[in-house]
Amino acid sequence: MTRDKKILQFARNLVELSLDNGVVTESRVTDVLNALKKAELRNKLALLKTYLYYIRKAVAEQTAVVSTPGALSADTLSAIESNFTQVYGRPISAVTQDDPSLIAGVRIRIGDDVYDASVSGRLKRLADNVH
Incomplete structure (x- = not known):
């Protein structure tokens, strides 16, 4: 031990x-x-x-994995980096990942934290609340 x-x-x-x-x-x-x-x-x-x-x-914990059904502009990725760098108080770099299952919107994963602003995520939350 x-x-x-x-x-x-x-x-x-x-x-x-x-x-x-x-x-x-x-x-x-x-x-x-x-x-x-x-x-x-x-x-x-x-x-x-x-x-x-x-x-x-x-x-x-220092990487924001940004999942989207389409491409994001460099300005958007830069804004995501600066926003999460400010939120977490440490340098965060963003990388993109294609995920057509999201339908529209984005899902961002930093370490164990997940920020879901996708249509599929909203539909899932709606379905969970109906039951």
Whole structure:
């Protein structure tokens, strides 16, 4: 149990080392992985798996995945980035994802948070309220 807590804490510290101005960067992650490669550690595989989990979580928390049935303009994506950067108090970058099932509107996912302003989402909420 203590070993697991140590691995979790060490992995969290490695994620902190992977941040550059609050953003996970490829160069920092590469530096951390190169240092780990040279280090003599017990349970290196468990540490790497835990580190990967936390890195994925950190990247998801700094990325707004904008799902739309059609294309969005660069100005709209920029507005989404600036709005959510202000809301979350950390840098947020937006990426688009095509999803024709939304019919119209957008669904934005940042980490575990989902903002749904799509027609299909509204229809689903309406159907849930009818029953």
